[in-house]
Amino acid sequence: MAVDMSMKVLIVDDYKTMLRIMRNLLKQLGFENVEEAIDGTSALEILKEDPKFGLIISDWNMEPMTGIELLRHVRSTDTLKAIPFIMVTAESKSENVIAAKEAGVSNYIVKPFNADTLKAKMVSVLGDF
Amino acid sequence: MSRGKAAKRTATKRKTTGRISLGKSKKPIRKTAKKKTSKKKIAKRKTAKRAAPSKAKRKVAKKKTAKKTPKKPAKKKTLKKKTVKKKSTAKKSSAVKKIVSAAKKAAKKAASGKRPATRIEKMIFSELENLAGYIHDAKQEIAAIRPDEVKDDFLPKAEIELGAIVEATAEATHTIMDACDGLDGLMSQLEGDAASTLMDATTKIYEACTFQDITGQRINKVVKTLQHIEARVDKLIEVFEIKVEKSSSTNEQDSNSAENNKISDEDLLEGPQLKGQGRSQAEIDDLLASFD
Incomplete structure (x- = not known):
């Protein structure tokens, strides 16, 4: 099944520079319909307003709601649980990866990352584009 | 005196002394043989008599000692109660207390x-x-570490400086990405290899800019560590009841202001100033011009 390049992508990070970098990289990959959130709480509000998102890319270390808490909320909400979720974070310990996997993460990217890694993970989750 | 009594008397006398005294009876006097005691035994008896105090002397000595030491009252016999040993939960603290x-x-x-x-x-x-x-x-x-200075001066300064680092790197990153956005705009005007080369270059720039996110997170960790140290210093001051003498630090500041002319080279090494605190290039140019 072909990937809908016009689908909405939600990027979540408390660093504005990171949000900008991610937006530019996604634009280069062909995804221009991007929405931003600065933490898990505001991301959840955006999702509840409009659950029709094709992908969520989120950081882990945020306040008041962390990325993993957002993931758990998404997986426990009927209207949101099917949305693919990629964690992009500096947290690189095995325990973090295991915890994210147990929470239902679709894929895991460690910072700093490059555009090729981002594309590869997105392909593994969405399919070829 | 009857005969029986007299006979008894003589019999007892015979037993003790071995002699029979001439009394009214007409019977012959019988002398029993004296036991010959050796000279050694006689000498021994004499020395023993000299060493041992007489009975009278012993009685007197006893009376004297009885006067000196009062008699202890007799101990009342009481039944000892058997106590059951309770297991102490806090063994260490009870042992220390003992x-x-x-x-x-x-x-x-x-x-x-x-x-x-x-x-x-x-x-x-x-x-x-x-x-x-x-x-x-x-x-x-x-107290010599001056925990008040550490808490009120050094740690807050460190936190401010670290915050300034994050801010400066974020600004720089945004500036770089603004430039990249401009290059992305040019891409639409290029074709073929030139376009893909430009795209690769801007992609690498975006990737490199992720350093700002990592450095920001590391600096935040340092700030949290400093806050932790600050809390520990507070606790130390509280536990050891250290009296913080703030008056001495103000005295030092007064003495510094009084001797303003004497600024050492070390005083001049302050490093970059925070926003709004240092002189701008234009102000420095004006200051230099004022010397001419």
Whole structure:
């Protein structure tokens, strides 16, 4: 099944520079319909307003709601649980990866990352584009 | 006197002395043979008599000692109750308490001069003295660190400087990405290899800019560590009841302002100033021009 390049992508990070970098990289990959959130709480509000998102890319270390808490909320909400979720974070310990996997993460990217890694993970989750 | 009584008297006399005294009876006198005692035995009896005090003397001595030492009252016999040992939950603290109370009692006794301190008591006293001395020295050293300066001056300054780093790197990153956005705009005007080369270059720039996110997170960790240190310093001040003398630091500041002319090279090494605190390039140019 072909990937809908016009689908909405939600990027979540408390660093504005990171949000900008991610937006530019996604634009280069062909995804221009991007929405931003600065933490898990505001991301959840955006999702509840409009659950029709094709992908969520989120950081882990945020306040008041962390990325993993957002993931758990998404997986426990009927209207949101099917949305693919990629964690992009500096947290690189095995325990973090295991915890994210147990929470239902679709894929895991460690910072700093490059555009090729981002594309590869997105392909593994969405399919070829 | 009857015959029976007289006979009895003579019989007893015979037994004791071995002699029969001439009395009214007409019977012949019988002399029993005297036992010959050796000279050695006689000498021994004499020395024993000299050494041993007489009965009378012994009685007098007894009376004297009885006067000196009062008689102890007789101990009343009471039934001892059997106590069941309770298991102490806090073994360590009860053991420590026992040692401390025993040391205190021993100290009191030794101080009162009733009895000299034992070897173990002396060891405990010296260990307690060492401990007290160590605590006193630790308090002085901690006070010498000037924890008030650390808490009110050094740590807040460090946090501000680190915050300034994050801000400066974020600004720089945005500037770089603004430039990249401009290059992305040019891409639409290029074709083929030129476009893909430009795209690769801007992609690498975006990737490199992720450093700002990592450095920001690391700096935040340092700031949290400093805040943790600040809390610990506060706790130390509280635990050791260190009196923070803030008046001395203000005295130093007064003396510095008074001797403003004497600025060392070290004083000039302040590093970059925070926003709004240093001089701008234009202001420095004006200042330099004022010397001409």
